[in-house]
Amino acid sequence: MIQAVLVFNNHGKPRLVRFYQRFPEEIQQQIVRETFHLVLKRDDNICNFLEGGSLIGGSDYKLIYRHYATLYFVFCVDSSESELGILDLIQVFVETLDKCFENVCELDLIFHMDKGGLSAAPARAVSAVKNINLPEIPRNINIGDLNIKVPNLSQFV
């Protein structure tokens, strides 16, 4: 089961934070901070899995992350998820976001116009994610013929 989805930029500024388990605000921030430090230390050419340790829920939890341009996408999952499966899920998630925002091309404009636009992304993304029952999206969306490559995401910043 996915316990949390964290998206933050290279400086550790959270862009999307969604916990599927209730934590008090301070703990949430601490988790984001620690996760950021864990992930930041790692080169791009080493593996994308981390053991969460004491962070969220003990040894049963792992962090699976991907780094796209300036954004880190981190999923915290328990042992009932497949690592590689989640890795692809992140890919799908990013592709979905991409598709979502590209259909409404003004978005890129906002993001380019003023940096602050990015801070609104969580609200949008959260709503987008929340309303389509996250683990279910990729299983039901045909993305076979999607040719949007992830590097497009650099527009985000």
Added chain:
Amino acid sequence: MSDIVEKTLTALPGLFLPNPPGGGSAAAKASFSSRLGGLIRGITALTSKHEEEKLIQQELSSLKATVSAPATTLKMMKECMVRLIYCEMLGYDASFGYIHAIKLAQQGNLFEKRVGYLAVSLFLHENHELLLLLVNTVVKDLQSTNLVEVCMALTIVSQIFPREMIPAVLPLIEDKLQHSKEIIRRKAVLALYKFHLIAPNQVQHIHIKFRKALCDRDVGVMAASLHIYLRMIKENSSGYKDLTGSFVAILKQVVGGKLPIDFNYHSVPAPWLQIQLLRILRLLGKDDQRTSELMYDVLDESLRRAELNHNVTYAILFECVHTVYSIYPKLELLEKAAKCIGKFVLSPKINLKYLGLKALTYVIQQDPSLALQHQMTIIECLDHPDPIVKRETLELLYRITNAQNITVIVHKMLEYLHQSKEEYIIINLVGKIAELAEKYAPDNAWFIQTMNAVFSVGGDVIHPDIPNNFLRLLAEGFDDEIEDQQLRLYAVQSYLTLLDVENVFYPQKFIQVMSWVLGEYSCLLDKEMPEEVITKLYKLLMNNSISSETKAWLISAVTKLIPQAHSSNMVEKLIQEFTVSLDTCMRQHAFELKHLQENMELMKSLLPVDKSCEDMVIDSSLSFLDGFVAEGLSQGAAPYKPHHQRQEEKFSQDKVLNFEPYGLSFSSSGFTGRQSPAGISLGSDISGNSAETGLKETNSLKLEGIKKLWGKEGYLPKKENKLGDEIEAQAIPQENVIMENVDQTITKKDKSQSLTQSKEEKEKQLLASSLFVGLGSESTISLLGKADNISQFRKKSKVKEIKSGEASAHSMTGSSFSSLSNESYEDYYLDTLQDRGDKELIKKISFNSELLDSQSLTELPVVEKLSSCSLSAPSLFADSNMEIFQPSQSTAASVASEISLVSSLSEDPTEHLRSDLKEVCNNETISVSFYKIWKDDCLLMVSSVCNKSSSELKSINLEIVSAENFKITEQLGSCLPVMEAESTKSFQHSVQMEKPCTEGILSGFVKYQIVDNHSFQLEFSVTLSLLDFIRPLKISTEDFGKLWLSFANDVKQNIKVSDSRAALPSALKTLQQNLRLHVVDIIGNEGLLACQLLPSIPCLLHFRVHADVLALWFRSSCSALPDYLLYQCQKVIEGS
């Protein structure tokens, strides 16, 4: 369905974006977005956090005014909500808007509702009280004809919903499982999944419907139901074996590409679905050959189909391999899976390599030779730049550790440990090193050094078991006394050298270990004088960085050394220093030391040298204080009252003035007057209680160090496991031979290979051969495979093993117990109790009770139980007091059942009390009715099966299934070959309650065949209450008093009664009649009652009327019984 989601996706951003694709013609929309946009823009334009705060506060107060204004339209409200969400997201409190979010969800049109729901799900959490207000809205929307509304309601239910309100929506959601739209069905399944997560009991009854969802024609619904199944199967795999076929069939279809193309991901059919199915199959097929056989084909197919062209196929492959190795093995599949693991391990992609290592750790237990195949890769991974990969490698090495490669592996682990800074990793790894060191240590020096490293690196975060086990190992030693002494000596020497180093700070736990070892075993040193050790310890004591807990350890080490020391200058200095210490604990120690020092003889006898493992006889009831207590009592001192009693009296005193003398209320009036010898033992027992509570209190102080020194182990008999050691000793040489062989072959191989290789390569080879020594031969597999099961090399079993002779002696006592009749052994143990001086006997009995208790359990729990009692000395004594009466339980059960078996055969059931006949199930052919007979020793359930049809029935079989709390002890005539038409036959079952509970349901079934061989089954259930198993316990007042004191579990409750004078007799009478309690005695305004829960768990009741309050006080040997009885009594008394 995917287009619905797509629509959702495209519609959503439109809600929030400033200029939707349509051009943003709607004025309201424009104003809304510009406001949010304006807010965002405003914030980004600011330069400081302070300004942001100001702006948001402004925004919030204007929002607050708007949302509470009556003129605000829903449209505006929606816009406000969006801004509120934004503010809340930035971390400001927008709680005033929560209720409006709920309102919006309730009242708005579709769009507004959606925003309302969104806001609710973002604002509130599962336990928020406002969430209750949402329930009505959800119910309304669930009943709506608009699909979107239903969808929204289902979505919010699967996100947040108050657990206690589930019943309100459950039927509606169940209905939705039959909805014609698949998206509704899918969301309903997901909502039920959520319910299953938060309240599994509530959805138990719809398991049948889940099956329907699994067979749904829509793939999405089926996929959703897999979530539930994965979880349920994880909890109880045996219940779903029959579904294996379905899962296999589904997987076959998925793998075969039968799903709509929508579900393809990079042309792989529904990969996540496959992963889920493989996981389910893994759980189902574990240790089950028949089930596993069903899935071999499809697994083979999966392995074959997974062409390695994409990341996600590796994910499937990984799951597949894992499943193949988890289920009942099939050679052909294992070979293929092993090949796949090779692909992972050898892959240049680091993610795959990591998973390959992970897979190796899974399979290494079944096939250690695989590790040999990949040894070079593993060596490379050991030096991998990625710490995660490195750790996974160490985990793998941990699994293959044996006596030969231990030094290399532990060395690698320590290396890693020195680099690592994460606490979690340190704790984890340190535990592993300690475990390995205890298991396989090659020699003393290595062992001590490794443990030193563990303690100094692990610091104070290490698991407390590690130092404890280490000390235990040192203290108990193993067979060879000389070896033990050497180990201890080495430890002492190494610690002394460590302490010599200046300006080094050791972790507290390490110092504690050192101080204990020095205190116990410094005497082994020849040249070093105890004074010098004391000086070193003293230096540590004066160090400010040492915690007070550690100081307690240190000072008790000093205390132990003093009897051996010749001069005591240092000691006097120490005493002076600490008798004025601000730390009360230290002061106490210093005073103890001071007094002990004045009496050297006593001190020497109190602190014998090297006797930490000797048995110590403890008088847990403090009977030596009897005289003192009796004297005190005769001089008019008030008898001791336990804490809760004092509190209760204080409580009742607050209400009414009490003119009666206090005391153990009945003891003052009932027993002391009689001057029975029990009077003193009563006193002593009371003081014993006080000692126990005192002990507990000191425990809560930071006295752990002391407690330990005074012999947690010391109280217990020496634990020896000679038999086990012998086996180990035999096993090791065999291993050695094998391993040497392997060693040779490996080195040979290495030699031939190494000719052409560079020096670096050679080093790696060397490392490999040292790491993988002992692997790969068949006979070592079991050794490696079940590392946990093998007898440990050094570590003594922490369990107090009973020598077999002793055990049989105990069981003989046990059987002699059982041969006594119910009453006579009651007397017997009362007698033994009276003789409080005879501690040993009591100990024996209590020990015996342990034994008997555990006989019914499997062997492992026995061991655990014993170990648990041997681990905690204080609780042992607390236990022994209350468990003295336990031998009765199991023996009595057997006695009772034997007797009842005989009696029920011969005697007519009508002579006992019985309930009315009640029909529990029927159909057109038969009906089953029950009545209960409350026999003295058991509950007899007589079921009469009536054949209503005009034909003959064959092979009638009535069975009652043993339920959680009940046990069917015997069945009489549960099977009948033939039953004539229109006849009635009866069956008897006698039932015992195994664990007290207020009520329980026994279910059973009756099977029968009609003439044409059609067999039918009819299920029924009967409710049994606690009262069915309560019988009067006929004892005298004196016995009551003795029993009373021996029970540890008590419960009290005050009940208001209207008429105080008449209350007691009437209450007692009702209880006697309704609950079958035995009235032992009535003394003044106190009443004593006794009863027992069959087979023989006694429970005593004490009633006292005081003003208009009836105080009930229950005591029993069983902890749960008083609570349940209290409930019944309250019901009866308040009902009367």
